[in-house]
Every structure is written in C-alpha cells, then in structure tokens.
Amino acid sequence: MSSTFIYLLLFLPLLITAEKCNKYDKRALLSIKAAFNNPYLLASWTSSSACCEWYGIQCDPGVPGNSDGSRVTSLFISTDSNVTGTIPPAIGDLPFLTTLGFHKFPNVTGNIPYSITRLTRLTFLFLTWNSLSGPIPSFLSQIPSLTDIYLAFNKFSGSIPPELAKLPFIQIFDFSRNRLTGSIPAEFGNFNKSYPPDLVLNHNSLSGDLPVSLGVPEWGKIDLSRNNFTGDASFLFGVGKSTRYIDLSRNEFAFDLSRVTFPVNLTILDLNHNKITGSIPAQINQLVDSPYFPVFNVSYNRLCGEIPAGPITATFGVDSYFHNKCLCGSPLPPCTSKQI
Numbered sequence: 001m002s003s004t005f006i007y008l009l010l011f012l013p014l015l016i017t018a019e020k021c022n023k024y025d026k027r028a029l030l031s032i033k034a035a036f037n038n039p040y041l042l043a044s045w046t047s048s049s050a051c052c053e054w055y056g057i058q059c060d061p062g063v064p065g066n067s068d069g070s071r072v073t074s075l076f077i078s079t080d081s082n083v084t085g086t087i088p089p090a091i092g093d094l095p096f097l098t099t100l101g102f103h104k105f106p107n108v109t110g111n112i113p114y115s116i117t118r119l120t121r122l123t124f125l126f127l128t129w130n131s132l133s134g135p136i137p138s139f140l141s142q143i144p145s146l147t148d149i150y151l152a153f154n155k156f157s158g159s160i161p162p163e164l165a166k167l168p169f170i171q172i173f174d175f176s177r178n179r180l181t182g183s184i185p186a187e188f189g190n191f192n193k194s195y196p197p198d199l200v201l202n203h204n205s206l207s208g209d210l211p212v213s214l215g216v217p218e219w220g221k222i223d224l225s226r227n228n229f230t231g232d233a234s235f236l237f238g239v240g241k242s243t244r245y246i247d248l249s250r251n252e253f254a255f256d257l258s259r260v261t262f263p264v265n266l267t268i269l270d271l272n273h274n275k276i277t278g279s280i281p282a283q284i285n286q287l288v289d290s291p292y293f294p295v296f297n298v299s300y301n302r303l304c305g306e307i308p309a310g311p312i313t314a315t316f317g318v319d320s321y322f323h324n325k326c327l328c329g330s331p332l333p334p335c336t337s338k339q340i
C-alpha cells in the first residue's frame, strides 16, 4: 500500500466529518443570519466553518438523499430578543430541511414567506412564541410532508385556511394564543376519520357555531378553550370514538349534555364556563381509564339533576361542579325532591 493511500484511509473520514456543509445550504444560512441582523446567538455561523457544526443546525445522514451527511436537515434556534427582522425568503433554499424551528424570538415579525413551499421534505414546523402576524398562510397546504404545525403564541389573525384540510399526514395543528377569528372550516371534517390531527386552538377569538362535519373525525385531542364558540358541540362526543381529550372551556357553547355519550378512552373533559344544559350522564363513570382521569370540570354552566355517583365523579371536588343551575348531590349539597 502506498503511503498516500494509508494517509487517506486514516484521515479522510475525519476530514469529511469536520468539513461537512453543502455550499448552497451555507449560503442560505448566512443569508438568514444577515436577515436576522447578525445576532450574537448565531456567532458560530461563519463562512470559514462547516455549517453542519453550527449552533442550531443538524445534517442527519438518515434523511433520504443525504447519505453523505452534507445537507442541512434541521434548523432549530431559540430564545433571543436580539434576533430581529422577518423570516427571509432564503428559508426556501434549504431543500433537505425536515425540521424548522424559530422559537421565542419576540422581535421577529411579519409573516411566513411563500418560499417555504419549496421545502418538500419539511415535517416539523415550529414557529412559536415570536411576533409573527397576518393570516396563517393557506400555502402551507402545498407542503404535503408536514406532520406537525406549531404556531402558538404569535399574533396571527384572520381565519383558519380551509386548504389545510388537504395535508395528508398532519398530526397536530397548534394555533393556540393567537388572534384568529371565524369558526373552524367545515373542510376539517374531511380529515382521515380514524387519524385526524390534534386540534389545539385555545386562546384565540374564534366564534360562531362549529360545523357539524367536525362530528365525523375521531379527534384524539380537541382544545377549543377560551374562544367565543357558540351552539352545539355534542357531535364531538360519542362512546365509540377514540377521543382522549376535550377542552371546550370558556366559550358560549349551548347544548344538552344529557344527550351525550362519552368516548370510552376520554381522560380530560373540561366544559367550564359555557351555557350547557341538561344533566351529567351516568356513563361518565363507566369509562375505561377511570382510575386515571386528571381533568373533569363542568362548573359554570346551566346543568341540573343529581351528579351520578361513581369512580370518576367522586375524584373531583366542589369546584368541578359549582355555579350550575340546579346540579346537586355529592360533592355538592344533597338534592331536594324539586331538583331531581
């Protein structure tokens, strides 16, 4: 063996791992750094170093097409008020990205650029706790690989784009803590019935009646808390559904709870502060996971009748039941003959 060959054998792998960085990815990242006004957070992002080694960057060789590990597959940076400006179009120039996260940049404003639709491998999108505004872009529906979209704690306004119902692999929409208005699109009833995404929409200004089509998918988790929804939500329930988590608290929902059957695997049910009438169905105490039921709250509604005795209802104190019209029985005061 020649000494050159031995040299290569010994040192080439080291050189490759130390030098990895596709030049076009590096150029895009340096352009993003400049758009964010060269914050100290990105001090490791220099033209003389390999971008796969930079803060917030990963180049996972397991991503198809990236077996040499030179392409940027994850960009996740967070928590700095010196990161300022808007998300630049250069974000679309990182074609191997599967994860994109900008988290807790209170001085990052503006909307999501259209160029993001060029990220055809993107699965996780985390743009949380920033100051992003404008509508949630309907063009996110043009990235079919997306599974998780987290846009919580921003200033997004306008209504939820119906086009998002087209995302074939979506597992969660978390749009909580924004300024969204309107209702939920009727198209959201078209998700895969057995595997719809979790819907986390709490703390917005959503309003109006829910489309009845939302009764079709078996939501794993549906959190509509602290909005202005009105009318019926009874179709979200049903003993045969796989739903685990229903939070409708602090809205204006008005329906008869007596007509509802609870999904057998439900463990979180928060209905506080609505205009719900009727009584609590006894079936609440026959749920599969009854020993583990962390939240049950029907306070501040217009319920009547005796609280059905059983393992779940007995776990909770007065503050899960108080401020109703004529609900009675343990842990509230005993029912009088007039109340039953």
Ligand SMILES: *[C@@H]1O[C@H](CO)[C@@H](O)[C@H](O)[C@H]1NC(C)=O
Pocket (backbone or CB within 6 Å): 040, 041, 080, 081, 082
């Ligand atoms: C933000 O910028 C200011 C002024 O340049 C600097 O003093 C401070 O250390 C920076 N903070 C961080 C977290 O980089």
Ligand SMILES: *[C@@H]1O[C@H](CO)[C@@H](O)[C@H](O)[C@H]1NC(C)=O
Pocket (backbone or CB within 6 Å): 081, 082, 083, 084, 106, 107
């Ligand atoms: C970030 O925003 C805060 C609050 O709006 C402001 O006080 C601060 O000066 C901004 N920081 C930078 C570096 O722009």
Ligand SMILES: *[C@@H]1O[C@H](CO)[C@@H](O)[C@H](O)[C@H]1NC(C)=O
Pocket (backbone or CB within 6 Å): 192, 193, 194, 195
């Ligand atoms: C729903 O999703 C499951 C699991 O991903 C899949 O097996 C099934 O084919 C899907 N159904 C429809 C109608 O797309």
Ligand SMILES: *[C@@H]1O[C@H](CO)[C@@H](O)[C@H](O)[C@H]1NC(C)=O
Pocket (backbone or CB within 6 Å): 204, 205, 206, 226, 227, 228
């Ligand atoms: C609900 O509507 C009322 C009256 O229209 C309004 O004052 C309130 O701010 C709204 N709440 C939310 C969370 O949007």
Ligand SMILES: *[C@@H]1O[C@H](CO)[C@@H](O)[C@H](O)[C@H]1NC(C)=O
Pocket (backbone or CB within 6 Å): 239, 240, 241, 242, 243, 264, 265, 288
């Ligand atoms: C409830 O959970 C069990 C255990 O995870 C599961 O086998 C069952 O299919 C679930 N029931 C429904 C209706 O989803």
Ligand SMILES: *[C@@H]1O[C@H](CO)[C@@H](O)[C@H](O)[C@H]1NC(C)=O
Pocket (backbone or CB within 6 Å): 272, 273, 296, 297, 298, 299, 300, 316, 317, 319, 320
């Ligand atoms: C139920 O909700 C009411 C109203 O928000 C609250 O005061 C009470 O503490 C809650 N109880 C439980 C057990 O969560």
